[in-house]
Amino acid sequence: MNRQQLFELIQRKKSFLCVGLDSDINKIPKHLLGSEDPVFEFNRQIIEATSDYAIAYKPNLAFYESRGIKGMQSLERTMVLLHSFGNDVFTIADAKRGDIGNTSTQYAKAVFDEAASGFSFDAITVAPYMGEDSVKPFLEFPGKWAIILALTSNKGADDFQFFVSSNHTPLFIKVLETTKGWGNTDNTMYVVGATRAEMLSEVRKIVPDHFLLVPGVGAQGGSLQEVAKYGMNDVCGLLVNASRSILFASSQADFAGQARDEAHSIQLEMEQLLLQKGMVQ
Amino acid sequence: MNRQQLFELIQRKKSFLCVGLDSDINKIPKHLLGSEDPVFEFNRQIIEATSDYAIAYKPNLAFYESRGIKGMQSLERTMVLLHSFGNDVFTIADAKRGDIGNTSTQYAKAVFDEAASGFSFDAITVAPYMGEDSVKPFLEFPGKWAIILALTSNKGADDFQFFVSSNHTPLFIKVLETTKGWGNTDNTMYVVGATRAEMLSEVRKIVPDHFLLVPGVGAQGGSLQEVAKYGMNDVCGLLVNASRSILFASSQADFAGQARDEAHSIQLEMEQLLLQKGMVQ
Numbered sequence: 001m002n003r004q005q006l007f008e009l010i011q012r013k014k015s016f017l018c019v020g021l022d023s024d025i026n027k028i029p030k031h032l033l034g035s036e037d038p039v040f041e042f043n044r045q046i047i048e049a050t051s052d053y054a055i056a057y058k059p060n061l062a063f064y065e066s067r068g069i070k071g072m073q074s075l076e077r078t079m080v081l082l083h084s085f086g087n088d089v090f091t092i093a094d095a096k097r098g099d100i101g102n103t104s105t106q107y108a109k110a111v112f113d114e115a116a117s118g119f120s121f122d123a124i125t126v127a128p129y130m131g132e133d134s135v136k137p138f139l140e141f142p143g144k145w146a147i148i149l150a151l152t153s154n155k156g157a158d159d160f161q162f163f164v165s166s167n168h169t170p171l172f173i174k175v176l177e178t179t180k181g182w183g184n185t186d187n188t189m190y191v192v193g194a195t196r197a198e199m200l201s202e203v204r205k206i207v208p209d210h211f212l213l214v215p216g217v218g219a220q221g222g223s224l225q226e227v228a229k230y231g232m233n234d235v236c237g238l239l240v241n242a243s244r245s246i247l248f249a250s251s252q253a254d255f256a257g258q259a260r261d262e263a264h265s266i267q268l269e270m271e272q273l274l275l276q277k278g279m280v281q
Numbered sequence: 282m283n284r285q286q287l288f289e290l291i292q293r294k295k296s297f298l299c300v301g302l303d304s305d306i307n308k309i310p311k312h313l314l315g316s317e318d319p320v321f322e323f324n325r326q327i328i329e330a331t332s333d334y335a336i337a338y339k340p341n342l343a344f345y346e347s348r349g350i351k352g353m354q355s356l357e358r359t360m361v362l363l364h365s366f367g368n369d370v371f372t373i374a375d376a377k378r379g380d381i382g383n384t385s386t387q388y389a390k391a392v393f394d395e396a397a398s399g400f401s402f403d404a405i406t407v408a409p410y411m412g413e414d415s416v417k418p419f420l421e422f423p424g425k426w427a428i429i430l431a432l433t434s435n436k437g438a439d440d441f442q443f444f445v446s447s448n449h450t451p452l453f454i455k456v457l458e459t460t461k462g463w464g465n466t467d468n469t470m471y472v473v474g475a476t477r478a479e480m481l482s483e484v485r486k487i488v489p490d491h492f493l494l495v496p497g498v499g500a501q502g503g504s505l506q507e508v509a510k511y512g513m514n515d516v517c518g519l520l521v522n523a524s525r526s527i528l529f530a531s532s533q534a535d536f537a538g539q540a541r542d543e544a545h546s547i548q549l550e551m552e553q554l555l556l557q558k559g560m561v562q
Binding site: 022024060062063065066067068069071072073076094096097098099100101102103104106107109110113116117118119127128129130131132133134135149152153154155156157158159160161163164165166168171174175178 | 303305341343344346347348349350352353354357375377378379380381382383384385387388390391394397398399400408409410411412413414415416430433434435436437438439440441442444445446447449452455456459
């Protein structure tokens, strides 16, 4: 999926909501634990309940890897279901990968090359610490995206991402300036946390046209209005992620309905924001 | 395994060699492709051929993940074999993980918590970009280690790791200074590439007592003599990794014997270096 197709998907669903599938087996409703694959069953109900309102799903690979091979089977089943939506769903492997070139190529195959690994995500999150040869292999798969960490939503972001150079540039700005030339707006996005929404205007000075993946709305406390105010561009340019606030809206039998209501409520707010900018009618 | 036990292992085998299991199915000898699990069969023969000379094995998770669930099964079998050596082998998951706290906890379970994931490595490599809450969850497992990226061996290391602050500190030094207080010398190591051996003396000024995992000797061109000169401390303090130069010493039926010879040759050089410092007799 390219940038224009992603924008068309946003216009079709009047939403730029991404649902993070941080599907912790210890947090899913207890009545699911009797099914053959409880985490897949949870994901299935969440996806079917929210797919009218979400344009993207972002399985957080840690929550599958922590259950070993069983977890990877839950992920595989989840991806089969997500692919059944075709171009109505964009899929992101939240993996924060990055290593020397020949190794990043293998990580890219792990998420992009269905013949090799069984997985065919549209995008992967990538950590930039190891530099150009650690990121570029992810940009060599046509139609696929690398979503590079710039400014994350957690407290630890202060430790290094705001490390300031002799000419007053913080590291996350240096990351944006350096990496924006490695790919293009059809294969590169950036992670910018909603908990630092005011920083989005700084980010937009450097990458006005790129899509941004914005975590931190919901459980982490970021504001959707602020994110749109500082981060939207003329193709929306935002994928705003919510995970826990949707997945665990209820821990009871009504969890899927509650998740749907929560996703709908976010979508309605997004529709207003898109309307204000004239991107939908 | 703690720091003292690791030193005793080094003394027992007169070696500080780590063998990186970057077991690329497209590079292993063709005659293995007929076996039920070619990558495991390759690893088995490599491990059995080199275990007299290597103290540590470092499966590079990318090369397993790129083959999906089949790859994870090869890794699982490999780990069962490695555990059969008990305290004679230290195991490292080369994974370069790091995410917000609750997610890093899941990544830690994926490699440390056998009951959850089926895997029980001694250590994992960790990327520091997301800061304290992304690293600390890996330090909460007794007897386990986080190996934090400081200065990597690849060309891309120049892009951000040498990003210099207003007081002339490059980022990799800032990472060492900041992270060394998060854990201790029994649960934290650092990656410092052999291709920058002269930088090891800078690193040792900040972390004199920590173990360092040093990639880049062999295929990447680093020198073992230089690494020992600048990096050794009074418990050796080094795990020097070689991957391709051992794994692919031959692509023929004699690959295991050639791998053994290559590992032995490195071990003999290491024994001399340990002798010179009086750490073995």
